[in-house]
Amino acid sequence: MMEKNMKTAAVMMMFTAGLVCADGPWVVSSADVALDTRSKSSLIADTDEEVDARSYTEDLSGFSKIDTRINRGTLIMFM
Amino acid sequence: MKSKKGLMVLASLTLIAWTLAAQPVVTGVSMARRAGTRIVDINYTLSGEDAIVTLGITVGGVALPTDKVTAVSGAAGRIVAPGTHSIAWDTAADGVELNTTAAKAALSVWATNDPPPVLVIDMGSGSGSSEYPVTYYAGVEALPYGGLDNYIYRLNLIVMRRIKAGSFKMGVPPGVNVTLTKDFYAGVFEITQRQWAQVTGEPTRSNFLDRETQACRAVEQLSFNSIRGTEAQGGWGWPTNTGVYSESFVGRLRARTGLATLDLPTEAQWEYACRAGTTTVFNDGNAVATLDAPHDLTNQWLHALGRYRFNGGYVNEGATAPGTAVPPAYGTHFAGMYQPNGWGLYDMHGNVYELCLDWWSPTLNVGNGIDPTGPDRGASETITKRGGAYSSTASSCTSAFRINEGTSQANTYVGMRLFMTLP
Numbered sequence: 001m002m003e004k005n006m007k008t009a010a011v012m013m014m015f016t017a018g019l020v021c022a023d024g025p026w027v028v029s030s031a032d033v034a035l036d037t038r039s040k041s042s043l044i045a046d047t048d049e050e051v052d053a054r055s056y057t058e059d060l061s062g063f064s065k066i067d068t069r070i071n072r073g074t075l076i077m078f079m
Numbered sequence: 080m081k082s083k084k085g086l087m088v089l090a091s092l093t094l095i096a097w098t099l100a101a102q103p104v105v106t107g108v109s110m111a112r113r114a115g116t117r118i119v120d121i122n123y124t125l126s127g128e129d130a131i132v133t134l135g136i137t138v139g140g141v142a143l144p145t146d147k148v149t150a151v152s153g154a155a156g157r158i159v160a161p162g163t164h165s166i167a168w169d170t171a172a173d174g175v176e177l178n179t180t181a182a183k184a185a186l187s188v189w190a191t192n193d194p195p196p197v198l199v200i201d202m203g204s205g206s207g208s209s210e211y212p213v214t215y216y217a218g219v220e221a222l223p224y225g226g227l228d229n230y231i232y233r234l235n236l237i238v239m240r241r242i243k244a245g246s247f248k249m250g251v252p253p254g255v256n257v258t259l260t261k262d263f264y265a266g267v268f269e270i271t272q273r274q275w276a277q278v279t280g281e282p283t284r285s286n287f288l289d290r291e292t293q294a295c296r297a298v299e300q301l302s303f304n305s306i307r308g309t310e311a312q313g314g315w316g317w318p319t320n321t322g323v324y325s326e327s328f329v330g331r332l333r334a335r336t337g338l339a340t341l342d343l344p345t346e347a348q349w350e351y352a353c354r355a356g357t358t359t360v361f362n363d364g365n366a367v368a369t370l371d372a373p374h375d376l377t378n379q380w381l382h383a384l385g386r387y388r389f390n391g392g393y394v395n396e397g398a399t400a401p402g403t404a405v406p407p408a409y410g411t412h413f414a415g416m417y418q419p420n421g422w423g424l425y426d427m428h429g430n431v432y433e434l435c436l437d438w439w440s441p442t443l444n445v446g447n448g449i450d451p452t453g454p455d456r457g458a459s460e461t462i463t464k465r466g467g468a469y470s471s472t473a474s475s476c477t478s479a480f481r482i483n484e485g486t487s488q489a490n491t492y493v494g495m496r497l498f499m500t501l502p
Contacts, residue, residue, distance in 0.1 A: 024189075024193070025133070025187035025188050025189045025193075025195070025217075026102075026103075026105070026187070026188045027135075027185055027186065027187050027188070028105040028106070028108055028123070028185075028186050028188060029108060029137070029183045029184065029185045029186070030108040030109055030110045030121070030183050030184040030185075031109075031183070032180065032181045032182065032183055033109075033110050033111065033180075033182055033183070034179065034180045034182070035110070035112060035119065035177050035178075035179055035182040036112065036177065036178050036179075037112060037117050037119065037170035037171075037175060037176055037177045037178075038176045038177070038178055039117065039171065039176060
């Protein structure tokens, strides 16, 4: 019994040390859920609207000499 | 005897409870598609202490590629306080079409003193703004807008990578032992003309102003005083203190981001970041590379690593310095187009010299080798700079080469890279 207690304590101490010295993030997950994110073209009879919330608006009015184009394909590169 | 064992168990349980109480804990993670849209909402509850949460998605136990979960807004990638929070993931923007019954939101929970590997400062609100949002990412693959290839990371956004603490041999081989005990962030790119303008409101400080590439070229004609402030403004306190002038480039960034340790690097941090674990002349780890003549001038191994005098820095095959009205082919180079080092940092060799914090010492001054801060200023008014420039020959662009610059000098070959030391 005593030996078991010793083992239990040792395991707990190791676990605690692991928590204290943990490097990097903890990962916490949700439960499994059903998810349908198909677009209208592939989702028949679905009336969902597609929303693209990812945009980046630039105000370049103060920088008349600065190139406003951020698409790699429009910039001319010289090596 | 038995009670002693019981006490040990009790002590362990107490220690575990204390440890958990001192850590951020996330519970109650749920996920559902928002009706009428392709946005997925993820809710969670944080307790314990402030934390940074980043989002991953698994389907049937397999993680979606990180670059497919980038269009994320809400309580992700920034410091949040305990409470209930929401994240929105725009699957349409990421082009992700799922149809599954086994999707999971996998939240990574980062303590604020152990933040994620990538940090982005958004200066899109301009030089008059009082706030620049800071967002953390689990890796460069998780960066939105298509990742580092998008020029936005050389324009209104500054992207930095976390560098782990460690030891290395500093200087010309055999070098001296140096240990950096604190992790730090280092800019992926040198600060560009646009980034400087976004913070300071100065649109045309630099020498190379061709319309096609100037905004993404490294900013030059920077002085230590313009970056941190003059002596009278409180910008010369290093290494006694880390204070800067509130209206300097670093001062503005600190105030607007809340990141109080943004700064130039120490000379040791710079070389550690440049070498990225290598001990060779350049940071590609190629042991064959040499500076033996004629490679001290033009150098075939340096050609792919950064802009210097003989691969376009100067005109007429390295003979003539470019003037103000030069074609984009010469002078500084568009940031981040040469080969990065092993830690993902670009242009550590050449392009523009990068100013450091250390006051100049003709020989390496690393003290006891632990977190060196360079010499006390004394009567010095010159600062260490590293990395070489577009105007340099190969021997000035190595990982170990060091030289100095006056604090008020603002030459066309001097720029900077942003660093931030973690606690």
